[in-house]
Amino acid sequence: MKLKVYSDRLSQPVRAVLIFCKVNGIEFEEVRVDLSKREHFSPEFSEINPMNQLPAIVDGEFKLFESHAILIYLASSYPEVADHWYPADVFKRSKIHSVLDWRHSNLRRGPVTIVQNTVLAPMFCRPFNPEGAAEGEKLLSAALSKIESFWLEGNGPFLLSANQPSIADLSLVCEIMQLELLDEADRNRLLSPYKKVQQWIENTRNATNPHFDEVHKSLKEIKEQLQK
């Protein structure tokens, strides 16, 4: 039974998992769960993930959710995945865990809070909330500033001075890509102070294309719909 990835490409961590599978040649079936129709609360999907969140996978009999856990599982189980995505070396691997854990309480909250209180509010029947969005901008700036000054310190093109991307690059860059839903002027205002961050997004995009652009195309389509 082929790997199933439960997916709505509006979700940052879903996109990270999809790109990871495509870049590494892991065969899978993408099963659409429409967040805007609340399909993640359906009885069928609750059987897959009782936490009602995306992404989730089913691989044979094995069910798993939480994107970092999924990325690590895939990197550990599919021999076609190159070592740099999730290095066997315990020191390199531990640093990647540290970045991934840091994302949860730091980078995760900024982009989500901004888009949910602005462009995505109508889709989820929520009011526009400029104070909420401003709070999200503060969280985002604090996180981007730490990425710029610490996680990207050194001269490597990727996090932790690495020469090749890891699952941490993919997870964090997909998070920041959610800002594509904003007006270009707003996005530029938020990202322009962070030159290394911008270059690193481009490096990650180049290292994973054409899959990166293909998976993120949905985001542009959603933006166009929202603008209409």
Next chain:
Amino acid sequence: MKLKVYSDRLSQPVRAVLIFCKVNGIEFEEVRVDLSKREHFSPEFSEINPMNQLPAIVDGEFKLFESHAILIYLASSYPEVADHWYPADVFKRSKIHSVLDWRHSNLRRGPVTIVQNTVLAPMFCRPFNPEGAAEGEKLLSAALSKIESFWLEGNGPFLLSANQPSIADLSLVCEIMQLELLDEADRNRLLSPYKKVQQWIENTRNATNPHFDEVHKSLKEIKEQLQK
């Protein structure tokens, strides 16, 4: 050079790391960083962890922060750690990653929000905030309810129906133990609907004593100080 654990026992994830080391006979030096004196923002500690958070470790030349990353590093690097803490089996290990990731955006926020807006507010020069505490109680109840109905489903004494504890049990139980800082009546009100959760806390305590009680003794001392 012996392992150094940078520690304030007021911190839930610090306690998880300390108990883990003690239970597994890992020798370490506990280096105190007093959160109430903002020592985590000192230049010395910023060299150890530029994110200015506890816990952090230094093992020889290797620096690491984020408690889950630390627990996984220790379990992977110290051969005296039994397999059940972080199983080599990829399916068991993946489920533990899933629990750990879930904690970040779910269980983590409840107890922290409650105590920071009530009993710990004076220590950090913040006003009491009953609305904030009420929000924290909602988050806590939602998380405990998922632990009770999903992570503790089945008959094992530990998460994921396991017969022995993993790093996930230790991390999550230490989080909930922060409620010890509250009045006993409040703590009982919050925990009493969750019978399996209460039994699991007791199971984890028994499996890791006398270290569990010894490390949590500081919490009782802090509570007594706050009551004075």
